[in-house]
Amino acid sequence: MKHAFELFTAAVVVSGCVQTPIAVEPPAASAQPVLCVDRSQCDVYWQRAQAWVANNSVYRLQTVTDTVLETAGPQPARTGLAFRITRVPDNQDGARIYVMAACGNAVACNPAPADAVSAFKRFVVN
Numbered sequence: 001m002k003h004a005f006e007l008f009t010a011a012v013v014v015s016g017c018v019q020t021p022i023a024v025e026p027p028a029a030s031a032q033p034v035l036c037v038d039r040s041q042c043d044v045y046w047q048r049a050q051a052w053v054a055n056n057s058v059y060r061l062q063t064v065t066d067t068v069l070e071t072a073g074p075q076p077a078r079t080g081l082a083f084r085i086t087r088v089p090d091n092q093d094g095a096r097i098y099v100m101a102a103c104g105n106a107v108a109c110n111p112a113p114a115d116a117v118s119a120f121k122r123f124v125v126n
Contacts, residue, residue: 033088033096034124042095046087048124049097053083056116074104081109081116097124 036042058080059071073082084100101116103109
């Protein structure tokens with residue numbers, strides 16, 4: 001029994017030293033996608049999405065395609081946000097654009113992911 005306790009204690013200590021990026025779930029309203037209704041509008045929204053991420057993430061864009069925009073990161077313990085934006089076409093010419101934000105800090109992100117997602121949506125649709 002003592003040996004099991006020692007193993008448990010060692011596992012807790014070791015796992016406490018490993019810093020893993022923390023994905024922060026935004027509130028339900030932030031999780032709703034941006035909707036575009038036709039190819040022209042979707043293309044404009046996608047260009048705006050790329051510009052917003054390039055100007056608002058501490059990480060560089062590492063993937064840029066017609067369906068995915070993704071930055072590097074997040075790095076452990078850092079509060080800056082990394083982003084993954086996905087464009088999911090519908091059965092017509094429209095699409096749903098989803099944004100996910102995450103930081104590597106277990107205590108806080110700067111800015112808060114929900115605030116960043118709201119700012120992203122305002123920029124993309126206006």
